[in-house]
Amino acid sequence: MVKTLIVSHGDLAHVLLRSAETIAGPNPALAAVSLAWDDEPAEARRKVAEAIGALGAEDGLLILTDMFGGTPNNIAAGFAEPGRVEVVAGVNLPMVLRLECMGETGTRTVSDLAAWIESKGRGSIRHQIGAENGGPCGG
Amino acid sequence: MADPVVVEREVEIVNRLGLHARAAAKLVHLTGRFRSDVTLEMNGERVDAKSILGVLLLAAAQGSKLRLHCEGADEEEAMAAVCGLIAGRFDEGE
Numbered sequence: 001m002v003k004t005l006i007v008s009h010g011d012l013a014h015v016l017l018r019s020a021e022t023i024a025g026p027n028p029a030l031a032a033v034s035l036a037w038d039d040e041p042a043e044a045r046r047k048v049a050e051a052i053g054a055l056g057a058e059d060g061l062l063i064l065t066d067m068f069g070g071t072p073n074n075i076a077a078g079f080a081e082p083g084r085v086e087v088v089a090g091v092n093l094p095m096v097l098r099l100e101c102m103g104e105t106g107t108r109t110v111s112d113l114a115a116w117i118e119s120k121g122r123g124s125i126r127h128q129i130g131a132e133n134g135g136p137c138g139g
Numbered sequence: 140m141a142d143p144v145v146v147e148r149e150v151e152i153v154n155r156l157g158l159h160a161r162a163a164a165k166l167v168h169l170t171g172r173f174r175s176d177v178t179l180e181m182n183g184e185r186v187d188a189k190s191i192l193g194v195l196l197l198a199a200a201q202g203s204k205l206r207l208h209c210e211g212a213d214e215e216e217a218m219a220a221v222c223g224l225i226a227g228r229f230d231e232g233e
Contacts, residue, residue, distance in 0.1 A: 022161075023161050024164040024167075024168075024191065025168075094192050094195075097160070097164075097191055097192070098190075098192055101164065101168075101191045123192070
């Protein structure tokens with residue numbers, strides 16, 4: 001099964017994963033690594049490598065990072081191998097939630113999964129026009 | 140081969156928080172156990188009830204009326220299970 005690692009500065013990666021787990025329950029195919037703001041690049045790389053090792057990524061690895069151009073993404077990009085390790089920048093909660101809900105990534109290759117989750121992430125951003133829909137909690 | 144049959148029913152969201160994220164997750168876990176296709180329709184928008192982001196897209200508040208469609212080998216069972224979950228307020232108690 002393709003595994004997913006969320007990488008961010010600060011606590012964001014862990015908080016995103018915890019939020020998704022609170023909603024949908026845990027999924028061992030996902031993990032998070034949060035880099036300290038003052039981590040040296042070598043230390044950041046070591047933390048990411050350690051997280052990849054702990055997750056196990058024999059069938060492919062999708063890395064979701066907090067922001068394109070930021071250090072977590074730059075570090076993650078160093079692990080990218082087309083078709084085996086793919087990186088998607090700009091992670092949001094719907095993306096993590098969608099992966100969390102996935103029992104199996106099925107027959108999707110990591111490249112397909114990366115393209116698919118990118119489209120899910122983009123599609124989940126909506127400009128709420130007035131009160132077109134009150135939402136589940138009425139507000 | 141028999142013609143495909145679609146089971147349809149109108150269901151009302153009765154729990155106080157509506158079809159919010161955790162309720163949607165319960166729904167998706169439930170529908171995922173069935174082989175049938177399950178969709179929900181509200182205000183002309185029809186979504187896959189096996190996709191959490193699809194279900195959340197409805198943003199169905201308490202009192203919303205949804206059209207539930209089930210189609211496939213176990214459609215009756217799927218219909219009964221989904222109706223039970225919604226009527227049972229997603230086990231939220233209110």
